[in-house]
Amino acid sequence: xxxxxxxxxxxxxxxxxxxxxxxxxxxxxxxxxxxxxxxxxxxxxxxxxxxxxxxxxxxxxxxxxxxxxxxxxxxxxxxxxxxxxxxxxxxxxxxxxxxxxxxxxxxxxxxxxxxxxxxxxxxxxxxxxxxxxxxxxxxxxxxxxxxxxxxxxxxxxxxxxxxxxxxxxxxx
Numbered sequence: 001x002x003x004x005x006x007x008x009x010x011x012x013x014x015x016x017x018x019x020x021x022x023x024x025x026x027x028x029x030x031x032x033x034x035x036x037x038x039x040x041x042x043x044x045x046x047x048x049x050x051x052x053x054x055x056x057x058x059x060x061x062x063x064x065x066x067x068x069x070x071x072x073x074x075x076x077x078x079x080x081x082x083x084x085x086x087x088x089x090x091x092x093x094x095x096x097x098x099x100x101x102x103x104x105x106x107x108x109x110x111x112x113x114x115x116x117x118x119x120x121x122x123x124x125x126x127x128x129x130x131x132x133x134x135x136x137x138x139x140x141x142x143x144x145x146x147x148x149x150x151x152x153x154x155x156x157x158x159x160x161x162x163x164x165x166x167x168x169x170x171x172x
Contacts, residue, residue, distance in 0.1 A: 026133070028075050028171035042164045043068055044081065046143060049151055049160035057161075060140045062103060065167060072137040074170040080129040081165030083115040087122045088149075088157030094118070095146040096161045100130065103138035117159065129168070 043063060046055050055061045065077050085094050095116045101109035115126040132139045143163065151160035 026075050030172050031169060032070070032074075032172070033169045042081075042166055043079070044141065044163060044165040046161065046163040048145065048162065049086075055141075055143070057143055057145045060142050062138055062140050064138050065134060065170070066137040068167050070137065070167060070170045071172055074134050074137065074172040076131045076133050076171050077139070077167050078129065078131050078169040079165050080168050081127070081163060083113055083124075083126045083128065084160075084162035084164075085115050085117040085124045086151050086160045086162075087117045087120055088151040088159060089120050090149060090158045091120055092118075092147045092149075092158040094159035094161070096143060096163070098128075098141060098143045098163065100132045100139055100141045102133040103135040103140055105133075105135070105140075109142075128165075131171075134170075 043065070044055065044061075048057070065074065066072050070077060079100075083096055083098065085096055087094055093116065096114065097111055098113040099109040100112050101107065112130050112132075113126070113128040115124045117124040143161075145159070145161050147158040149158040151157045
């Protein structure tokens with residue numbers, strides 16, 4: 001290894017991590033959970049088959065959790081839900097990925113959920129649960145898809161994508 005290798009490594013590290021927030025932890029002393037098992041309306045509902053979806057793919061969407069009765073000063077919310085892919089007759093690999101982050105965060109979020117279906121005529125369902133950090137009672141989510149020919153369009157139809165999510169608990 002010579003000085004050029006070290007310089008390249010330092011520059012690569014700066015490019016990768018120079019603009020990132022430091023990953024950290026927060027603590028809370030109160031946990032809120034539902035008083036019964038009644039499910040509220042979905043906080044997030046994606047359905048690509050019945051366009052236009054209120055949450056288009058490849059965009060960040062802001063969710064205000066206070067509309068679900070969660071206090072504005074909550075630090076995180078535990079979200080559960082399901083990802084759905086229904087595969088049409090056209091050959092394709094259909095992949096849905098979802099990321100979530102605190103409102104306004106500049107930190108690159110991790111992939112929080114994924115579902116894949118490669119078999120024509122098949123379908124996948126995948127449940128998930130994640131703690132999502134909050135800022136000002138809000139978080140953001142983003143989803144992607146790998147196909148655009150919609151399910152139900154005869155022999156050219158590929159996949160329909162769906163997601164339903166709702167809060168189960170919070171910490172403050």
